[in-house]
Amino acid sequence: ARDASYEGAIPKRLSEVAAGVNLCRRCELWRDATQGVPGEGAEHAPLMFVGEQPGDQEDLSGHPFVGPAGRMFDKALAEAGVPRDRTFVTNAVKHFKHELRGKRRLHKTPDRGEVMSCRWWLDAERRLLRPRVVVMLGATAALGVIGEPTPIAANRGKPLRLSDREQGLVTYHPSFLLRLPDETKKAQAYAAFVADLRQAGRLAG
Numbered sequence: 484a485r486d487a488s489y490e491g492a493i494p495k496r497l498s499e500v501a502a503g504v505n506l507c508r509r510c511e512l513w514r515d516a517t518q519g520v521p522g523e524g525a526e527h528a529p530l531m532f533v534g535e536q537p538g539d540q541e542d543l544s545g546h547p548f549v550g551p552a553g554r555m556f557d558k559a560l561a562e563a564g565v566p567r568d569r570t571f572v573t574n575a576v577k578h579f580k581h582e583l584r585g586k587r588r589l590h591k592t593p594d595r596g597e598v599m600s601c602r603w604w605l606d607a608e609r610r611l612l613r614p615r616v617v618v619m620l621g622a623t624a625a626l627g628v629i630g631e632p633t634p635i636a637a638n639r640g641k642p643l644r645l646s647d648r649e650q651g652l653v654t655y656h657p658s659f660l661l662r663l664p665d666e667t668k669k670a671q672a673y674a675a676f677v678a679d680l681r682q683a684g685r686l687a688g
């Protein structure tokens with residue numbers, strides 16, 4: 484049910500963000516989603532990873548990055564030598580946007596208005612976690628974090644200052660890597676992705 488009194492309250496803990504996203508009515512995406520999917524990870528993680536939005540499996544389980552993109556992300560993180568207990572993983576948009584094709588639920592990219600509405604939650608997560616480095620996985624993540632369109636290919640791997648205490652790093656979205664049809668290009672992009680994650684680990688100290 485809608486809890487209007489909760490909706491405006493500024494979350495003071497990450498657990499309140501988790502409860503809040505599930506009640507959120509700031510945009511319409513909640514209508515077709517199973518549940519809101521908040522960020523998850525170590526309480527004082529120095530590294531925050533921001534994806535686009537939950538996919539089919541994330542929507543059903545309530546946890547971020549547990550489907551195919553999540554498995555690729557886990558593998559790349561391990562190869563980059565970044566321990567899980569230094570990370571917090573979230574999304575720019577907390578509800579699964581999709582369209583029905585028969586029985587399948589096909590991913591749809593969230594629009595700018597949805598990303599901007601959901602920034603309220605992403606900003607709360609950043610404020611409460613206080614990460615040293617925010618890694619943006621793809622264009623929707625970059626829009627959610629930076630607030631304006633940021634082309635990935637031209638900006639990836641270059642650290643940028645987001646605030647007094649946060650550095651930002653833009654890189655590919657794991658789903659983009661999974662979809663690349665050319666095996667050589669896929670291997671190159673994957674290697675660049677792992678290098679970006681390694682750099683993020685170094686920046687986080």
Ligand code: URA
Binds near residue numbers: 546549574
């Ligand atoms: N893709 C994302 O961007 N986030 C998830 O949580 C899963 C897939």
